[in-house]
Amino acid sequence: MLGGGILKGMAVTARNFVGSYFIQERMTTIQYPEERAPLPENYRNFPFLVFDGDDAHAGLRCVACQICEKECPPQCIYIVKSKDKKPDFVGKPQLYPATFDIDISVCMSCQICVEVCPFDAIKMDKVFELSRRERFDALLMQKAELAKSNEYYHQIHPTEATDVDAGLAAAAAAAAAKKKAVASPAPPTPPSNPNPA
Amino acid sequence: MTATLHELHEAPPRAMTSRLEGELLEVSLGPQHPSTHGVFRMNVALDGEIVRKLKPVFGYLHRNHEQIAESTSYLGSMPYTDRLDYFCSMTNNWAYALSVEKLAGIEVPERAEYLRVILAELTRLQNHVSLLGFLLSDMGAWGTPLMYAFREREKILGLLESLSGSRMMCDYMRFGGCRVDAGDDWISHAKKVVADFPRFLGEFEKLILENEIVINRTQEVGKLSAELAINAGLTGPILRASGVNYDLRKIDGYGFYPRFKFRVPLGDHGDCYDRLMMRALEMRESLNILKQAFDQLPGGPIMNPKVKIRAFKPPAGEAYGRIEGPKGELGFYLISDGAATPYRYRVRPPSFINLTVLEDMCLGHTVADVMVILGSIDIVMGEVDR
Numbered sequence: 001m002l003g004g005g006i007l008k009g010m011a012v013t014a015r016n017f018v019g020s021y022f023i024q025e026r027m028t029t030i031q032y033p034e035e036r037a038p039l040p041e042n043y044r045n046f047p048f049l050v051f052d053g054d055d056a057h058a059g060l061r062c063v064a065c066q067i068c069e070k071e072c073p074p075q076c077i078y079i080v081k082s083k084d085k086k087p088d089f090v091g092k093p094q095l096y097p098a099t100f101d102i103d104i105s106v107c108m109s110c111q112i113c114v115e116v117c118p119f120d121a122i123k124m125d126k127v128f129e130l131s132r133r134e135r136f137d138a139l140l141m142q143k144a145e146l147a148k149s150n151e152y153y154h155q156i157h158p159t160e161a162t163d164v165d166a167g168l169a170a171a172a173a174a175a176a177a178k179k180k181a182v183a184s185p186a187p188p189t190p191p192s193n194p195n196p197a
Numbered sequence: 198m199t200a201t202l203h204e205l206h207e208a209p210p211r212a213m214t215s216r217l218e219g220e221l222l223e224v225s226l227g228p229q230h231p232s233t234h235g236v237f238r239m240n241v242a243l244d245g246e247i248v249r250k251l252k253p254v255f256g257y258l259h260r261n262h263e264q265i266a267e268s269t270s271y272l273g274s275m276p277y278t279d280r281l282d283y284f285c286s287m288t289n290n291w292a293y294a295l296s297v298e299k300l301a302g303i304e305v306p307e308r309a310e311y312l313r314v315i316l317a318e319l320t321r322l323q324n325h326v327s328l329l330g331f332l333l334s335d336m337g338a339w340g341t342p343l344m345y346a347f348r349e350r351e352k353i354l355g356l357l358e359s360l361s362g363s364r365m366m367c368d369y370m371r372f373g374g375c376r377v378d379a380g381d382d383w384i385s386h387a388k389k390v391v392a393d394f395p396r397f398l399g400e401f402e403k404l405i406l407e408n409e410i411v412i413n414r415t416q417e418v419g420k421l422s423a424e425l426a427i428n429a430g431l432t433g434p435i436l437r438a439s440g441v442n443y444d445l446r447k448i449d450g451y452g453f454y455p456r457f458k459f460r461v462p463l464g465d466h467g468d469c470y471d472r473l474m475m476r477a478l479e480m481r482e483s484l485n486i487l488k489q490a491f492d493q494l495p496g497g498p499i500m501n502p503k504v505k506i507r508a509f510k511p512p513a514g515e516a517y518g519r520i521e522g523p524k525g526e527l528g529f530y531l532i533s534d535g536a537a538t539p540y541r542y543r544v545r546p547p548s549f550i551n552l553t554v555l556e557d558m559c560l561g562h563t564v565a566d567v568m569v570i571l572g573s574i575d576i577v578m579g580e581v582d583r
Contacts, residue, residue: 005407012404013341025393028348040359042377071507073273110276110368115376116507124362 041157044124045109046141047102048148052089056147057096061121063088064097068113068122076106077113089168090175100143104130120164126156221249226567228257234331235578239555239567246563251556258582266542271297271372271509274542279366281544282580284327287313287320287357288522290370295451296518296529297372301511309374309499310453315387315490316357316369317452317520318483322394323353324523325434325476325483326401328575332473333405335572336414342404349397352390359383372509373501384491391487394480402477415469419558419570422467429554433525433547434479435574438464438471445521452520457489472573510537524548524575544583548576 019026030037051059064081080099088094113122125148132138154161227238236257242250262281266274278293279286291313298305305313330346354364360383361367361376369376379387405411421431426439436443444461446454462478464471513535519528525547532541551574559567 002409005409005412009404009408012400015400016345026348028351040355040362042359042362044362067507071270071273073269073276108276108366109363110366111362111376112272112276 039126041159043126044111045128046104046107046125046130047109047111047113047122047146048125049100049143049146050121050123050150050153051147052150054149056144056149058086059089059150060096060147061089061119062097062100063094063119063121064100065119067116067118071112071116073110073112074106074108076103077101078103090172092175097143100146102141102146103139104132104141105139120168123153123157123160123164224564226564227254234572234576237571237576237578237581239571241559241564241567243564246565248559248562248564248567251559251567253552253555255552255578255582258578260583262583263542263544267539270537271511271539272506274539275371276366276368279368280579281546281583282522282524282527282548282577283365284324284577285320285523286365286367287316287369288520288527290367291317291452292518292520292522292527293529294370294372294518295520296516296531297511299518300514300516300531300533301372301509303373303504304501306374306498306501307453307495308378308497311490311494312375312379312499313370314452314454314457315487315494316360316367318487318490319353319356319387321483321523322480323350324575325480326350328476328572329401329405329473332569332572333411335568336411338410342401345397345401345404349394352393356383356387356390359386371500371504371506373504375499378499384494388491391484391491394484398477398480398484406474406477411473412470414566414569415473415573417466418469418562418566419573420466420468421554421558425554425557426467429550429557431525431551431554433522433551433575434475435472435525435551437461438475439467440464445519445526449519449521454486456493457486459485469569469573476575508537510535515541519545522547524577524580525551544580546580546583548574549581549583552576552581 016026021027050061051057052061053059064079066079066081069075069077069079078099078101079097082096082098085093086096109124111124114124150161150165153164221242221244224241224243225238226241228236230237238254238257240250240252240254241248260280262277266277269277275290275293278289281289297303326346327343327350330343330350333342334340357367357369358364360379361369421435421439423439423441426436427441431439432443432445440463442461442463445451446459447461459482462475462482464475511533513533515530515532517528517530519526521527526545527547528545530541530543530545531539534540555571555574558570562570
């Protein structure tokens with residue numbers, strides 16, 4: 001029958017239309033600013049710097065080794081090393097970044113900085129509402145904005161953060177044991193990345 | 198211009214049937230036409246409404262992908278491959294990873310290969326389903342079929358997001374494996390999405406495949422002979438719609454595809470309807486592969502532990518890795534001189550090469566058919582312009 005195909009198609013449309021009011025799986029939209037779809041745990045959007053404890057300066061894990069700056073494909077990270085040193089999590093004096101900027105208009109959230117970091121200092125955030133009113137300076141995220149606590153990291157990526165903490169604790173214990181074994185204070189080895197993937 | 202209204206009234210009436218012979222009207226379609234799938238321009242010469250000449254113009258989205266890749270590390274190009282064909286970042290990742298693995302002689306663990314097959318077939322599903330939606334949208338069925346298609350595509354994108362962290366820019370595969378392991382809850386969620394998919398597919402086929410308007414608009418439109426398709430170097434569903442049995446999954450047998458039972462659908466007429474049908478049939482076969490892959494999925498590591506993330510330097514040499522992407526043969530040709538960056542990096546994009554026969558298919562058809570033909574080729578400008 002001519003027009004039969006069209007009628008069949010219209011039956012499908014009618015079923016979808018009615019279903020979009022009653023059947024859960026056909027109701028797909030949510031009212032965005034008021035309602036939000038839950039983000040999966042693996043969701044990644046923009047890197048941030050992790051610090052331990054309460055003080056963003058004292059606990060910052062980054063030692064300004066500049067590996068992420070070199071490996072970043074779009075070259076959006078800018079680091080200036082400090083002149084002085086501060087103790088890291090095992091007590092060894094290390095440099096810290098005097099400046100650590102990431103340009104959010106260039107960053108493509110590829111996670112390569114996280115993968116290459118040997119100190120678990122940079123991790124992926126879940127924020128996505130990063131629009132700014134200005135076009136230039138506001139798009140540059142400075143160290144103060146980027147530094148976020150380890151508790152925040154546990155909040156957004158619980159399983160990954162637990163693995164990282166276990167790896168760091170093991171590295172610190174190994175360093176302490178080595179210190180005790182050697183009479184003279186030997187420099188502790190930097191922790192290897194426990195979760196390279 | 199100088200004729201008064203009175204003179205015009207006095208002029209003899211123009212014969213309605215006569216045509217201005219030899220006068221072709223040149224029209225520039227695009228680059229901002231909604232049906233051109235991005236920034237693609239066609240210079241067409243029209244005789245009335247019939248296309249007599251067609252010259253594609255591209256390069257509006259050129260981002261210097263190959264040159265950038267030659268100045269970044271091998272790993273650094275991986276997120277850029279996501280942006281080639283932004284519908285299918287997983288298959289782009291796979292093709293690039295495959296060619297680097299060939300270049301450096303890296304083994305991939307079994308579980309990682311299975312995950313790659315699963316993700317590639319999920320990508321094929323979501324690419325084909327959005328293609329069908331866009332094709333219907335090009336024909337004038339605004340909104341409705343496209344929204345149904347996007348509803349299903351969103352479920353698959355949700356799977357990709359919960360595994361890789363991003364809906365479209367997955368950046369998931371690494372040389373010698375995959376980045377994140379799929380947990381049991383992800384596998385069960387994916388199984389559920391795959392199990393629900395045929396119901397939607399049946400509904401969608403009912404919506405479009407018997408529709409008289411779709412049949413009138415697509416059958417006998419944009420016919421492509423098998424001979425021309427082979428000579429132009431076409432690959433993918435568009436080649437198989439012309440009846441040529443060429444599927445790299447069967448021919449190369451990469452990534453454990455020989456372990457799965459599936460058929461390669463072939464067209465007969467090589468017109469737009471066959472190409473549309475081909476996508477629908479391929480989705481059925483993809484679902485078959487997915488079911489088998491979930492059943493066979495082994496445990497174990499997903500990453501080859503010998504591969505270094507930093508300072509990765511493959512030995513000097515060259516390699517060409519290719520896979521059957523949703524749009525056709527996607528290949529990466531790499532030459533290494535032993536340094537940390539490739540000496541030469543070349544992409545063989547399926548949609549660019551499939552686009553070369555556009556003029557041959559469009560000649561003699563109307564402007565409205567050009568949009569349908571272009572839609573049935575399945576191009577993504579990110580890949581055409583690179």
